[in-house]
Amino acid sequence: MLESLLVVLLIAAVAWIGSCIGLTAVFGIVLPYVAVLVFIIGLVKRMIYWAKSPVPFAIPTTGGQERSLDFIPYAKLDCPSSKFGVFVRMVLEVCCFRSLFRNTQACTFENDPVNGGARVVYYSSKWLWFFSLLFHYCFLIVFLRHFRFFMEPVPSCIGIIEAVDGVLQIGAPRFFLTGGLLLCALLFLLARRIFDQRLRYISLANDYFPLFLLIGIVLSGICLRYFDKAEIAQVKIFIMGLTHFSPVISGLDLNGMFIVHLTLVCTLLIYFPYSKLVHMPGIFFSPTRNLPTNTREVRHVNPWNPPKQFFTYPEYEDTYRDAMAAAGLPLEKQPEKKPTE
Amino acid sequence: MAKLPSPKDLLASRPDFPAESWLDTKPEFAPGSYCYPEKKETMELLHMPNPHDWDPSAEDWNLPDDWEKILCDAFADRLAKHRSLKLFMDICVRCGACADKCHFFLGTNDPKNMPVLRAELLRSLYRRDYTKLGKILGKKVGARGWDKNVVKELFYYAYQCTECRRCSLFCPYGIDTAEITAIVRELMHEVGLGTHWIMDPVKNCSFTGNHLGIKPHSFKEIVEMLADDCETVTGIRPKTPFNEKGHEILFITPSGDVFADPGIYTFMGYLLLFHELDLDYTLSTYASEGGNFGSFTTFNMAKKLNAKMYAEAERLGSKWILGGECGHMWRVVNQYMATYNGPSPSHMTVPKSPITGTVFKNAAATKMVHITEFTADLIRHGKLNLDPSRNDHIITTFHDSCNPARAMGLLEEPRYILKHVCNHFVEMPENTIREQTFCCGAGSGLNTEEIMELRMRSGMPRGNALRYVQQKYGVNHMACVCAIDRATLPPLANYWAPGVNVSGLHELVANALVMKGEPKRTMDLRQEDLPGVEDDAEGGEDQ
Ligand code: SF4
Ligand code: SF4
Numbered sequence: 001m002l003e004s005l006l007v008v009l010l011i012a013a014v015a016w017i018g019s020c021i022g023l024t025a026v027f028g029i030v031l032p033y034v035a036v037l038v039f040i041i042g043l044v045k046r047m048i049y050w051a052k053s054p055v056p057f058a059i060p061t062t063g064g065q066e067r068s069l070d071f072i073p074y075a076k077l078d079c080p081s082s083k084f085g086v087f088v089r090m091v092l093e094v095c096c097f098r099s100l101f102r103n104t105q106a107c108t109f110e111n112d113p114v115n116g117g118a119r120v121v122y123y124s125s126k127w128l129w130f131f132s133l134l135f136h137y138c139f140l141i142v143f144l145r146h147f148r149f150f151m152e153p154v155p156s157c158i159g160i161i162e163a164v165d166g167v168l169q170i171g172a173p174r175f176f177l178t179g180g181l182l183l184c185a186l187l188f189l190l191a192r193r194i195f196d197q198r199l200r201y202i203s204l205a206n207d208y209f210p211l212f213l214l215i216g217i218v219l220s221g222i223c224l225r226y227f228d229k230a231e232i233a234q235v236k237i238f239i240m241g242l243t244h245f246s247p248v249i250s251g252l253d254l255n256g257m258f259i260v261h262l263t264l265v266c267t268l269l270i271y272f273p274y275s276k277l278v279h280m281p282g283i284f285f286s287p288t289r290n291l292p293t294n295t296r297e298v299r300h301v302n303p304w305n306p307p308k309q310f311f312t313y314p315e316y317e318d319t320y321r322d323a324m325a326a327a328g329l330p331l332e333k334q335p336e337k338k339p340t341e
Numbered sequence: 342m343a344k345l346p347s348p349k350d351l352l353a354s355r356p357d358f359p360a361e362s363w364l365d366t367k368p369e370f371a372p373g374s375y376c377y378p379e380k381k382e383t384m385e386l387l388h389m390p391n392p393h394d395w396d397p398s399a400e401d402w403n404l405p406d407d408w409e410k411i412l413c414d415a416f417a418d419r420l421a422k423h424r425s426l427k428l429f430m431d432i433c434v435r436c437g438a439c440a441d442k443c444h445f446f447l448g449t450n451d452p453k454n455m456p457v458l459r460a461e462l463l464r465s466l467y468r469r470d471y472t473k474l475g476k477i478l479g480k481k482v483g484a485r486g487w488d489k490n491v492v493k494e495l496f497y498y499a500y501q502c503t504e505c506r507r508c509s510l511f512c513p514y515g516i517d518t519a520e521i522t523a524i525v526r527e528l529m530h531e532v533g534l535g536t537h538w539i540m541d542p543v544k545n546c547s548f549t550g551n552h553l554g555i556k557p558h559s560f561k562e563i564v565e566m567l568a569d570d571c572e573t574v575t576g577i578r579p580k581t582p583f584n585e586k587g588h589e590i591l592f593i594t595p596s597g598d599v600f601a602d603p604g605i606y607t608f609m610g611y612l613l614l615f616h617e618l619d620l621d622y623t624l625s626t627y628a629s630e631g632g633n634f635g636s637f638t639t640f641n642m643a644k645k646l647n648a649k650m651y652a653e654a655e656r657l658g659s660k661w662i663l664g665g666e667c668g669h670m671w672r673v674v675n676q677y678m679a680t681y682n683g684p685s686p687s688h689m690t691v692p693k694s695p696i697t698g699t700v701f702k703n704a705a706a707t708k709m710v711h712i713t714e715f716t717a718d719l720i721r722h723g724k725l726n727l728d729p730s731r732n733d734h735i736i737t738t739f740h741d742s743c744n745p746a747r748a749m750g751l752l753e754e755p756r757y758i759l760k761h762v763c764n765h766f767v768e769m770p771e772n773t774i775r776e777q778t779f780c781c782g783a784g785s786g787l788n789t790e791e792i793m794e795l796r797m798r799s800g801m802p803r804g805n806a807l808r809y810v811q812q813k814y815g816v817n818h819m820a821c822v823c824a825i826d827r828a829t830l831p832p833l834a835n836y837w838a839p840g841v842n843v844s845g846l847h848e849l850v851a852n853a854l855v856m857k858g859e860p861k862r863t864m865d866l867r868q869e870d871l872p873g874v875e876d877d878a879e880g881g882e883d884q
Binding site for chain 2: 319324
């Protein structure tokens with residue numbers, strides 16, 4: 001855990017120093033291009049890597065009643081038998097984290113009065129669901145808000161997002177709700193890993209690193225907006241330059257914090273395709289969710305299905321013919337008469 | 342078998358998490374925590390790779406010399422064959438949502454029984470060979486190389502997972518640890534590691550047609566004895582057609598029901614039901630196994646054992662197959678059979694109930710119908726004369742088996758039937774039933790005696806839930822639709838909720854079934870007196 005924190009701090013420090021000693025061009029121009037390239041190529045490669053392996057078996061997890069007899073209502077959302085149903089299931093999964101919504105917490109009581117002994121009780125536990133959802137949606141909104149820097153003129157929908165986001169009307173510049181919530185959600189996810197014994201036990205450096213990285217990005221972003229303010233107009237010129245492939249940087253007044261923010265974002269982009277963060281495209285590939293539950297109705301074909309090899313009936317009858325005949329079981333071929341008879 | 346600790350001691354003896362990281366701990370092969378290994382001869386007979394003698398508790402497992410290469414190659418091969426594996430290796434975020442969903446974890450508190458860590462055992466190897474970060478940073482990011490202890494660990498935890506898929510229901514990405522376990526077991530088989538309790542039935546099924554190795558003539562004899570018992574109880578001797586050509590339906594059920602108490606009563610239930618309907622069906626001694634222990638070893642073995650079903654339907658000219666109550670059998674039938682061995686033989690037709698005319702469109706490709714779908718439809722159409730009061734002495738609950746629940750969605754049919762054949766039906770707590778059901782603790786080939794304590798641990802969530810309804814509502818019976826359950830739940834109930842009986846659903850159906858021309862019933866299928874029999878001994882006939 002500490003290593004992950006240190007690495008993030010180190011990256012930030014290097015970016016800061018870089019900006020001080022005049023390496024802005026490296027961190028401001030080279031790194032972003034490299035990062036975006038790595039991100040796109042890396043993700044595409046990962047998806048191709050997955051797609052190269054076939055889906056030999058249809059193994060959807062059925063989360064409710066199958067569609068069978070007419071008088072039995074079936075679970076259209078959790079056990080979808082049609083492509084459209086699967087689409088809805090996936091939308092709910094991706095947009096609402098439906099599986100996570102089911103989450104429960106098991107508590108084992110040693111002396112339950114009803115059981116007169118052990119009893120495991122399952123409490124609904126929606127915290128993880130809530131904060132994950134909060135994190136992902138806030139991140140999305142913050143991401144969309146940043147399009148203000150990428151587009152000229154700024155699309156009106158971004159203005160609307162900003163207006164809603166700043167609805168609290170606190171401070172100047174106005175405080176964006178999502179920024180704060182994003183930080184809260186990240187801190188919750190981090191606290192879970194640190195204070196929940198089970199989570200702590202399974203967590204690896206590769207779990208802490210993206211959390212610290214994201215926290216770093218959010219903190220530096222908040223800093224740029226409210227404290228060590230970036231020169232918005234200059235940032236926009238810089239970013240528009242990048243997006244139009246004619247980067248300008250000399251003469252612009254970009255502060256160190258901005259370079260730190262940018263560098264951390266680039267780190268995230270580079271890290272993304274090589275880490276667990278590929279769960280983002282990955283979920284769409286998940287065979288326990290993205291296949292219809294009509295496996296008895298429509299045959300799923302396995303491209304590497306090996307040839308059939310089994311103990312055939314003729315072999316079986318050859319093995320047991322006499323006993324079968326004696327037991328009066330029907331036979332394909334009658335046993336040969338024994339010579340003595 | 343060692344004496345079991347009391348439930349209290351069992352609970353209290355769950356150790357805390359170890360202080361070291363999971364990458365540094367090793368499993369201890371204490372007696373009772375692992376299944377016995379399979380014999381070399383059996384593995385040879387089945388042409389399994391690298392058969393050898395070994396002992397799980399020994400230091401050296403006598404792995405083949407090039408074991409590491411075999412495993413690395415096999416892993417690469419599985420990654421190339423299964424998108425699910427690649428994906429599940431890549432996208433887990435270690436959110437921990439699956440952690441306390443596993444009955445093995447709840448019962449043992451062993452961190453490696455959290456589905457996420459069970460998968461990490463393999464994922465750590467994947468990281469080293471298939472991810473950039475793992476290659477560069479190694480252990481820091483949870484990557485490690487193969488060594489013999491890792492093999493032991495994989496084996497140990499792959500046989501402490503019943504492939505129940507409860508974790509996959511709760512995982513935000515649907516990561517199915519059962520799939521990973523299945524593939525780890527395949528890998529273990531590549532270096533000749535398998536368990537006796539699984540491989541022996543596989544061998545039997547391969548060469549005699551069923552797990553128990555019952556030969557054709559004995560199979561017939563046993564079923565005829567069961568028919569005699571039916572006659573003792575009902576006064577009617579059901580017919581027992583065997584290997585007969587030209588019948589509309591081929592009936593296949595797990596062989597455990599022919600052989601073991603209390604499954605035999607379920608089997609008697611089938612015989613009586615079919616007789617009452619005058620169903621045009623046949624049994625087969627060749628395809629006399631619905632279950633598929635092959636599915637607990639490798640995909641290919643599952644395919645091989647499953648192939649007999651279509652082959653026999655083809656030979657006998659049956660139009661469709663009716664399948665009995667079983668859990669993993671239906672995982673295979675519902676999600677694998679058509680893929681493995683389909684398309685179904687060309688003469689087979691979309692199943693249609695000859696009694697009600699209902700067409701089972703949901704089985705259009707496999708041509709195989711679950712008996713509870715069939716019976717629920719009969720009841721719906723009023724085709725059965727049922728007297729649920731004959732089951733009035735029981736207050737029953739229903740155990741959803743993992744596979745029908747999470748790999749099929751068969752939830753309502755059994756309940757519909759149960760409510761029509763029993764007047765007293767109580768559900769267990771909601772997080773332990775339906776798609777959230779808990780395993781009996783011994784599925785996927787772990788229903789063996791030598792790990793009884795482990796089974797009682799993994800059965801704790803189910804046992805607790807049963808105990809709860811027993812204490813609160815006086816439940817004294819648990820119905821299920823799985824042959825493994827019928828073998829594993831009685832000891833479980835005995836341990837966690839003594840006094841609860843276990844039976845298949847069709848035992849209760851047959852108990853309630855009023856057959857044409859039957860004399861008044863005085864006993865149930867277990868030949869126990871029906872309640873109130875003495876009271877109205879003088880009360881005259883009721884039909
Ligand atoms: S719920 Fe899924 S993503 Fe979360 S830790 Fe478990 S397997 Fe990984
Ligand atoms: S499939 Fe079942 S037994 Fe296996 S890890 Fe998941 S919850 Fe546990």
